Amino acid sequence: xxxxxxxxxxxxxxxxxxxxxxxxxxxxxxxxxxxxxxxxxxxxxxxxxxxxxxxxxxxxxxxxxxxxxxxxxxxxxxxxxxxxxxxxxxxxxxxxxxxxxxxxxxxxxxxxxxxxxxxxxxxxxxxxxxxxxxxxxxxxxxxxxxxxxxxxxxxxxxxxxxxxxxxxxxxxxxxxxxxxxxxxxxxxxxxxxxxxxxxxxxxxxxxxxxxxxxxxxxxxxxxxxxxxxxxxxxxxxxxxxxxxxxxxxxxxxxxxxxxxxxxxxxxxxxxxxxxxxxxxxxxxxxxxxxxxxxxxxxxxxxxxxxxxxxxxxxxxxxxxxxxxxxxxxxxxxxxxxxxxxxxxxxxxxx
Amino acid sequence: xxxxxxxxxxxxxxxxxxxxxxxxxxxxxxxxxxxxxxxxxxxxxxxxxxxxxxxxxxxxxxxxxxxxxxxxxxxxxxxxxxxxxxxxxxxxxxxxxxxxxxxxxxxxxxxxxxxxxxxxxxxxxxxxxxxxxxxxxxxxxxxxxxxxxxxxxxxxxxxxxxxxxxxxxxxxxxxxxxxxxxxxxxxxxxxxxxxxxxxxxxxxxxxxxxxxxxxxxxxxxxxxxxxxxxxxxxxxxxxxxxxxxxxxxxxxxxxxxxxxxxxxxxxxxxxxxxxxxxxxxxxxxxxxxxxxxxxxxxxxxxxxxxxxxxxxxxxxxxxxxxxxxxxxxxxxxxxxxxxxxxxxxxxxxxxxxxxxxxxxxxxxxxxxxxxxxx
Numbered sequence: 001x002x003x004x005x006x007x008x009x010x011x012x013x014x015x016x017x018x019x020x021x022x023x024x025x026x027x028x029x030x031x032x033x034x035x036x037x038x039x040x041x042x043x044x045x046x047x048x049x050x051x052x053x054x055x056x057x058x059x060x061x062x063x064x065x066x067x068x069x070x071x072x073x074x075x076x077x078x079x080x081x082x083x084x085x086x087x088x089x090x091x092x093x094x095x096x097x098x099x100x101x102x103x104x105x106x107x108x109x110x111x112x113x114x115x116x117x118x119x120x121x122x123x124x125x126x127x128x129x130x131x132x133x134x135x136x137x138x139x140x141x142x143x144x145x146x147x148x149x150x151x152x153x154x155x156x157x158x159x160x161x162x163x164x165x166x167x168x169x170x171x172x173x174x175x176x177x178x179x180x181x182x183x184x185x186x187x188x189x190x191x192x193x194x195x196x197x198x199x200x201x202x203x204x205x206x207x208x209x210x211x212x213x214x215x216x217x218x219x220x221x222x223x224x225x226x227x228x229x230x231x232x233x234x235x236x237x238x239x240x241x242x243x244x245x246x247x248x249x250x251x252x253x254x255x256x257x258x259x260x261x262x263x264x265x266x267x268x269x270x271x272x273x274x275x276x277x278x279x280x281x282x283x284x285x286x287x288x289x290x291x292x293x294x295x296x297x298x299x300x301x302x303x304x305x306x307x308x309x310x311x312x313x314x315x316x317x318x319x320x321x322x323x324x325x326x327x328x329x330x331x332x333x334x335x336x337x338x339x340x341x342x343x344x345x346x347x348x349x350x
Numbered sequence: 351x352x353x354x355x356x357x358x359x360x361x362x363x364x365x366x367x368x369x370x371x372x373x374x375x376x377x378x379x380x381x382x383x384x385x386x387x388x389x390x391x392x393x394x395x396x397x398x399x400x401x402x403x404x405x406x407x408x409x410x411x412x413x414x415x416x417x418x419x420x421x422x423x424x425x426x427x428x429x430x431x432x433x434x435x436x437x438x439x440x441x442x443x444x445x446x447x448x449x450x451x452x453x454x455x456x457x458x459x460x461x462x463x464x465x466x467x468x469x470x471x472x473x474x475x476x477x478x479x480x481x482x483x484x485x486x487x488x489x490x491x492x493x494x495x496x497x498x499x500x501x502x503x504x505x506x507x508x509x510x511x512x513x514x515x516x517x518x519x520x521x522x523x524x525x526x527x528x529x530x531x532x533x534x535x536x537x538x539x540x541x542x543x544x545x546x547x548x549x550x551x552x553x554x555x556x557x558x559x560x561x562x563x564x565x566x567x568x569x570x571x572x573x574x575x576x577x578x579x580x581x582x583x584x585x586x587x588x589x590x591x592x593x594x595x596x597x598x599x600x601x602x603x604x605x606x607x608x609x610x611x612x613x614x615x616x617x618x619x620x621x622x623x624x625x626x627x628x629x630x631x632x633x634x635x636x637x638x639x640x641x642x643x644x645x646x647x648x649x650x651x652x653x654x655x656x657x658x659x660x661x662x663x664x665x666x667x668x669x670x671x672x673x674x675x676x677x678x679x680x681x682x683x684x685x686x687x688x689x690x691x692x693x694x695x696x697x698x699x700x701x702x703x704x705x706x707x708x709x710x711x712x713x714x715x716x717x718x719x720x721x722x723x724x
Contacts, residue, residue, distance in 0.1 A: 019638025027644045034652035038661065038670055084516055087689075098512040103689070105664075108513075115511045117484065124506040130491040132460065137486045138479050139462040165640070260554050260639050261367055264547060267643050271543070272374055276381075279651075280539075281660050284381050286441050314435045 002191070006198035010170070014206055020165070024206055028159040028214045035151060036222050050107045053080050053092040060097065060118060067114060150278050150285070150309060152218070152226055157304035158274040160211055160240030164266045166203025167248020170196060172259050174342075175252070179259075192342070196249075203245050211237050232311040232320065239327040240304045246334040253341035270301070277302035300330055353575055357582030360552050368548050368586075372593050375540045379594070380601070382536045383529055398444040398478065401427040401434060406453035413500030414449075414485050417507060418478075431467075438469045445469060445478050454498070457486050526605035530598065534614050534686050535659045537594050538679050541618075542625050543650035544590055549583055549629045550642035557637040566722065576718055580711075583626055591622040616693060616700070617685045624678040624703045627710035634717040653679040663687065678706040 014020060053075040054061050064072045075083065080092035080100060090107040092100040099115055101108045121131060172179050174195055176186040185195065218224050227233050247269075251262050271279075276299055278285030289296045296302050307323045310316050361368065400422050404411050415424065425443055427434060434446045445468035450456075456463035463486065466479055488503045556562075556579070565575065595615065599606070632645055654660050656670050657679040663671070674680040681699040690696055 017638075017640070019636070019640035022638075023640035023644045027648065030648050031651065034648070034655055037673060038655040038666065081516065098514060100514045100516060102516050112511065112513060113480070116509070119509045119511055120484075120488070120506050123509040124488060124492055124502065126491045131487055132490060133487060135460045135483070135487060135490075137457060137460075137463045137483055139465045140479070257367075260551050261364065263639050263643060264367060264371070264551055267547065267647065268371055268374060271647065272378065275378055280378075280382065280654075284378075287381055287384055289441065309439065314432070314439055316432055316436060318436075 002194050003198055006190070006195055007201055010195075010198050010202045011205075014166070014169075014202060020169075023165065024162065024210050025213065028155075028162075028210060029217055031155060031159075032152070032214060032218060032222070035155060036224075039151075050091075050110060051089045052111055053083055053089040055080075055093065055095050058093065058095050060093070063118060064093075064114075069110070070114070149224075149226065149313060150282050150305070152224065153308040153312075154274055154277050154279040154301070154305045156211070156214065156218075156226075156237070156308060157240060157277060157301045158270055158279065159214060160207075160237045160304060161244035161247070161270055161301060162210070163203045163207040163241050163245035164248035164251070164270065165263065166199065166206065167245040167250075168252045168259065168262045168266060169248075170199025170203065171249050171252025171342075172262075173199070178256065196342075200245055200249075203248075204241055207244065208238070208241055211241070227312055228315070229311040229317075232317065233308055235324065236304050236307050236311075236327075239324065239331070240300070242331045243300050243327055243334075246331055246338060249338045250334045253338050273299050273301040277305040298326065300327060303327060351578060353570070353578035354582050354585075357552065357556075357579060358585060360555050361582070361586050364548075364551060367551070368590075371544055371548065372590060375544060376594065376597055379533060379536045379540060379597070383533050383601070398422045399425055399442070400478065401425045401437070401443045401446040403427060403429040403434075403446065403448045405429065405451045406449050408454050409500050410454050410457065410489060410498045411449045413489075413498070413504055414482065416500075417485055417504055418447075418481065434467060438467060441469070443469075447478075447482070457489060457498075458493075458496070460490065526602060526608040529602055529605075530609045530611075530614060531686050533598055533601075534618060535683055537591075537618060538621065538657070538682050539650050539654035539659050540594065541591060541622055542628075542653060542679070543646050545587060545622075545625050545629045546632060546646035546649065547643060548590070549586065549626075550633060550639065550646065552586075553633040554637065554639055554642075557633075572719070572722055573715075576715060580630060583630060587622055587626045591618060594618075610690065613685065613690060613693065613696070617682060617696070620700050620703045620707075621678060621682040624682075624707035624710070627707040627714065628678075631710045631714035631717070634714045634721065653677045656680075658683045658687070678703045 049071045050069055051071045051073070052064065054064060054072055055077060056074055058074075061072060061074065064070055073089070075089075075092070077094070080089070083089045084092060084100065084102040087102065090101065090105075091111040093111075093115065094100065097115060097119060099108075099112060101111075121128070173181050173185060174192050176183040186192075215227065218226055248266060251265055251269075255262070257265075275284060276288050276295065285296070285302070288299075288302075296306075303323045303326055307320055311320065400418060402415055402418070402424055404415065418424065427437065427443070427446065429448065434443075437443045438446065445466060448465040448467070450464065453463050464482070466482065468478060485503065485507065488506060489498050489500075492499050492502050492506075595618065598614075628649075632642060636642060653674070656666065656674040657663075657677065658666060658674075659679070663683070666674070671680070681702050685696045685699050688696060693700075
C-alpha cells in the first residue's frame, strides 16, 4: 500500500516538472526528427550540374554535351587555369583527353569516370549502338540505408538508457545531506527502501513509455522499417532502461556533488558511450572495433546498438545472450555498489 | 565587477567538471580525426574487400573477377547469406557478389544477372555496382557471334585517362589540410555542446530564486549585471575554445605551414561568439537543467548533422541545407571547407555568423528584461 502511494506521489512529481517531461518525452522525438531530416536525401547523392571546360576543337565535345550532368563550355588552355582556380569549372579536358583539376572531390571523380568510360568504349572498338547503357544487371540485395540505420539504432540505444536521470532524481530525494526534501523525508516514517523502489518504478515506466512513443513515431510516421524483431528488440530496450536507472542511482549515491553536476556527468557519459557506438559517424565505431575491440564489447550502449542492428536487420540471433548477460551484469553490479553506499546512513548534523 | 568575479569563481568551483568535459570531447575529436583521409572522395580510390561467390564459373564470371581483382582485394567466402551479412556488418568485407549458375544467359538477355550485397556505410562501395554494370555492358557490346570475349573487355577497361592536379600555393587536399578541416568542423559540434552545458551549469547557480530576488533589489543596474555576466561567459568561452585551438597545435603543430591557420582561428573565434550569444539567450529563456541539457545535445548534434560536420555536405539534400542555413554552424563549416586566398573571400560568411550572434544577444537581453519585470 505504501509502495503504491509512493508511486502515485512520485509520478505526480515527475509530471509537474515540465522540463523533465520535455526531456523525457519530446527530446528523443526532436533528435530523431533531426536525423531523419539530415538523412532524407542522403542515399541518392544529389549531384548538381558539373561545370567542365573543354579545349577548343576537342572531338568529344558533342559526346560530353549529351551527358546530362555536365555543363560544357569551350575554353582555351590559357583561360583554363584561371577558371579552375576560381572554381568556375571543376575540370578542364584537353584535346588528348587528359584531365586537369584544381583539387580532388566528388565532382572531379565523376568527370574522371565519364572520361575513362569514353576512352574504354573507343578502345573496345565497337560501334556505339552496341552499348546498352540503360541496363542494370544488378539485383540489389542490401537493405537500403544500412549505414544510416546504425545511427538510428544508436540513438534508440541512447534514449533507452535515459532512466539515468530518474535515477539521479530519486537519490536526490533520499540523501538528507544533499537536499531539503530528503532531510524532511528522512524524519517521516517513509521507508527509504520503499521510496527508492517507487522512484525506480516510476522512472522505468516514464522512460519506457517514452521509448515506445519514439518507436511509434519512427515506424508509423517516418515509416522507417527499423524494428522487424519486436521481441528481442524489447528485451534490449528494457535492459537499457534497467541499466540506465541503476547507473543514475550509482551516480547519485557515489558522490556529494550537486544535482546539476550529476546531471552533467550523466549527459557526458551517455553522449560519449553513444558516440563510441556510432552515433556521430560510423567511422568512430569502426575505429573502436578495430583497435580496442574490448571497448566495443563492454560499452553498454554499443551492446544495445549492435544487437538491435543484428536482430532487426540481419535476422541473426547468434551471440545475443552474451549481450544480454553483459547488460544484466551491469545492472546487478551497479545495484550492489549503490546499495552499499545507501545502507544505514545516519547523519549527526546536516 | 562583483558579478563577473563571482561568475568566474563559480566556474572555478566547477573546474573539474569543465575540464573533464573538455578532455573527453577532445578525445572524441582525436578519434574522429583518425582516418580522415578515407572520408574524402578522391582519385586514389580505396581498395575494397570484396567476397565473390561464383556458382557459374564461366569465362565471363572469371573475367569479371579478374577485372575487380585489379583494384580491390578479393576474399573467398562460402555462399552463406547469414555469414556474408555478418561479415559485412563487422566490416570484415565491404561487399559480396553472388553469381548464380544461370549468370551468362541472364547477361545475354539483359536481365538481372547477379546479386550484390554491399556495405552502405562505406561511400566507396557504391562504386562497385557501377564497375560491375560497366563490365557487363561492355561484355554485351563485344560479343562475337554470341560468345563473350573477356580478354577484349579486360584490355579495353585497362585504358585510363591522365589526371593532373594544378600546383597551388595551398592545396586543399593535402593531408594536413584535410585533418584541420575535419578537426575544426568537429569543434562546431563540441563548442555548441560544451558552451550550452557548461554555461548552463554555472548559470543555474545564479538563477536560484532567492539570489535572483536579492539581485533584483540591489542597486546594480540591470544592464551592468547582464554585461558582467556576459563578460564572464566570454572569458570562459575564450578558455574553452582556446583549449581546442591549442589542441590542434599540439596534435599537428608541425603542419601549420601547410594550412591556412589564420582562416581557422578567425572562423572559430567568430563562431564561438555566435554560439556564446545563443547560450546567453538559452540561459535567459529557461532555468530547467533538463531543458538546458536537452538543448545542449539537440542543438549540437542536430546542427552538426544538417550542416555537414558528421556527413559531408555533398550528401545532404537541398531541403536539409535550406534548414541548415538558419544556424550559424552552416556558415562556419562552409568556411572551413573553402579554399581561400585572403580573408575577404569569406567576409560574407563571417558577417552572417556575427549577425546571428547579435540577434541571439538582443533576444537574450530582451527576455532577461521581461523576466525582470515579471
